[in-house]
Amino acid sequence: MDVDGGNKRVYNRLGGDAKHQKVCYHWQAGKCNRYPCPFLHSESPANSHHANGTSSKRTYDNSGFSGPRRSPNFNNTWGRGGGRGGGGGGGAGRGVVVKAEKVCNYWIQGSCSYGERCKFLHSWSVGDGFSLLTQLEGHQKAVSAIAFPSGSDKLYTGSTDETARIWDCQSGKCVGVINLGGEVGCMISEGPWVFVGIPNFVKAWNTQNLSELSLNGPVGQVYALVVNNDMLFAGTQDGSILAWKFNVATNCFEPAASLKGHSRGVVSLVVGANRLYSGSMDNTIKVWNLETLQCLQTLTEHTSVVMSVLCWDQFLLSCSLDKTVKVWYATESGNLEVTYSHNEENGILTLCGMHDSQGKPILLCACNDNTVHLYDLPSFAERGKILTKQEVRAIQIGPNGIFFTGDGTGEVRVWNWIAEATTTTQ
Numbered sequence: 001m002d003v004d005g006g007n008k009r010v011y012n013r014l015g016g017d018a019k020h021q022k023v024c025y026h027w028q029a030g031k032c033n034r035y036p037c038p039f040l041h042s043e044s045p046a047n048s049h050h051a052n053g054t055s056s057k058r059t060y061d062n063s064g065f066s067g068p069r070r071s072p073n074f075n076n077t078w079g080r081g082g083g084r085g086g087g088g089g090g091g092a093g094r095g096v097v098v099k100a101e102k103v104c105n106y107w108i109q110g111s112c113s114y115g116e117r118c119k120f121l122h123s124w125s126v127g128d129g130f131s132l133l134t135q136l137e138g139h140q141k142a143v144s145a146i147a148f149p150s151g152s153d154k155l156y157t158g159s160t161d162e163t164a165r166i167w168d169c170q171s172g173k174c175v176g177v178i179n180l181g182g183e184v185g186c187m188i189s190e191g192p193w194v195f196v197g198i199p200n201f202v203k204a205w206n207t208q209n210l211s212e213l214s215l216n217g218p219v220g221q222v223y224a225l226v227v228n229n230d231m232l233f234a235g236t237q238d239g240s241i242l243a244w245k246f247n248v249a250t251n252c253f254e255p256a257a258s259l260k261g262h263s264r265g266v267v268s269l270v271v272g273a274n275r276l277y278s279g280s281m282d283n284t285i286k287v288w289n290l291e292t293l294q295c296l297q298t299l300t301e302h303t304s305v306v307m308s309v310l311c312w313d314q315f316l317l318s319c320s321l322d323k324t325v326k327v328w329y330a331t332e333s334g335n336l337e338v339t340y341s342h343n344e345e346n347g348i349l350t351l352c353g354m355h356d357s358q359g360k361p362i363l364l365c366a367c368n369d370n371t372v373h374l375y376d377l378p379s380f381a382e383r384g385k386i387l388t389k390q391e392v393r394a395i396q397i398g399p400n401g402i403f404f405t406g407d408g409t410g411e412v413r414v415w416n417w418i419a420e421a422t423t424t425t426q
Contacts, residue, residue, distance in 0.1 A: 102121065103387050125385065128384065130415055131416060134414045136174070139161050142159060144394060146396035146406050154168060158184030162198075163178060180203065183221070184198060188226065200216075203215075220236055220237025226270060230245055239263055241276075262280040262281075262284070266278050274290050275296070279306030283300070284302070302318065304321035315329050316329075319350070320348060324342065325342040327342070352396070354403060366405075370388045372386035373385055388408075392406065401418075403417075
C-alpha cells in the first residue's frame with residue numbers, strides 16, 4: 001500500500017461533476033484498485049481543495065498552442081488536480097494503489113506464474129484512456145528524436161547510434177536506414193521537409209522530391225530545431241541559435257542570423273505569439289522577438305538545465321532537471337512570470353502537449369526515473385503513467401490519437417488514445 005507522504009505517490013479524485021461527488025466505499029475499505037477512480041478518495045468532497053469557493057472543474061479552451069499572452073483570470077485554475085504542485089493550489093488526499101509501480105520482470109520474460117495475483121504490473125502503463133499498440137525495434141542505442149511528416153505514411157526516428165530509421169506506418173516495418181556519421185541530437189518535420197540535427201550540421205530531406213541538403217554553421221551538437229514561416233532555427237552546443245531562411249527560387253536554405261546570449265548549449269526551442277523561446281544548459285530561458293531577432297527577456301527561475309519548452313494556449317510551459325514544470329504567463333508589462341510550479345520527484349527530460357480522445361488537453365512529462373506522467377491541463381490531475389526500460393527522451397504526436405515514445409534502449413512504442421467508459425454507479 002502506498003499512502004501520501006514523503007516520496008510516496010497518491011492517486012486521488014478531486015472535484016468533478018456532481019454525480020461524482022460520492023465517496024468511494026472501496027477506498028474507505030482500503031480496497032479500491034481503479035485508476036482513475038470516478039469517485040472521491042476524500043472524506044470531505046465539499047471542501048476538497050476548492051479554494052476561495054471556486055470549482056476544480058477545468059475552464060480551459062482549446063484555442064491551440066499559440067504562446068503566452070496576458071490572461072489574469074485564468075491563472076487560478078492551475079494545479080487543482082491533486083498533483084505534486086507548489087505555488088498554484090493542488091494538494092493530495094489519501095489513496096491506495098494495489099499494484100507496486102514496477103513492471104514484473106518475469107512478465108517481461110513471459111514466465112510470471114502469479115497472473116492477476118502478482119503484486120507487480122503486467123503492463124507498460126497505468127491508467128485508462130490510452131493503450132500500447134505496438135513496439136518498433138531496430139535502433140541499437142537511445143532514440144533521441146521522432147518526426148512524423150504531415151500527410152505522410154512514414155515515421156522517422158533518430159538515435160545516438162548515428163542512424164535515422166524510416167518506418168512504414170501500415171506494416172510497422174523499417175523500410176530504410178540512413179547512416180548519418182554522428183549522433184542524432186534532434187529531428188523535426190515541417191511540410192515535406194525533415195530536419196535532423198547532428199554534430200556540426202543540420203541535414204534536410206525533402207520527402208516529396210527526395211532532395212537532400214546539408215546546412216553548415218553549427219559548432220558541436222545540434223540539440224534543438226524549430227521552424228517559423230520560412231525560417232529554420234537551430235540550438236547548438238556552443239550556446240548559439242543559428243537561423244536559415246528558405247529561398248524558394250533556389251530551393252535552398254541560406255544563412256540568415258546567429259542569435260547570441262546563452263552561455264551554454266541550447267537544448268530546446270519553441271515558437272509562439274511571435275516569440276522564440278530557448279531553453280539552455282545555462283539554466284535559463286531566453287525570449288526572442290522573431291521580427292528583430294533581439295532578446296527581450298531572460299527567465300532565471302529554473303536551477304538546472306531547461307530541457308524542454310512548449311506553448312499551450314496563452315501560457316509557456318518549461319521543464320528542467322531541477323524536477324519542476326513551470327507555467328509562465330505575460331503580465332501587463334509583457335514580461336513573463338511564473339504563475340504555477342509543478343514538482344516531480346525526479347528530473348524532467350521532455351514535455352509534449354496533445355489532446356485525448358475527448359479533446360481534453362494532456363501534458364506528457366517524461367522523467368529520468370523511466371516514467372512518463374500524463375496530466376490533465378490546467379489542473380495537473382494525473383491521468384496515468386507510462387513505464388519504460390530506460391528513460392524516454394523523445395515523444396511525438398501522430399494522427400488520429402496516435403503518439404510515439406522513444407527510450408534509452410532504442411525502442412519506439414506506439415500508443416493511442418481510446419474512448420473512456422464513464423462509470424457512475426458502484
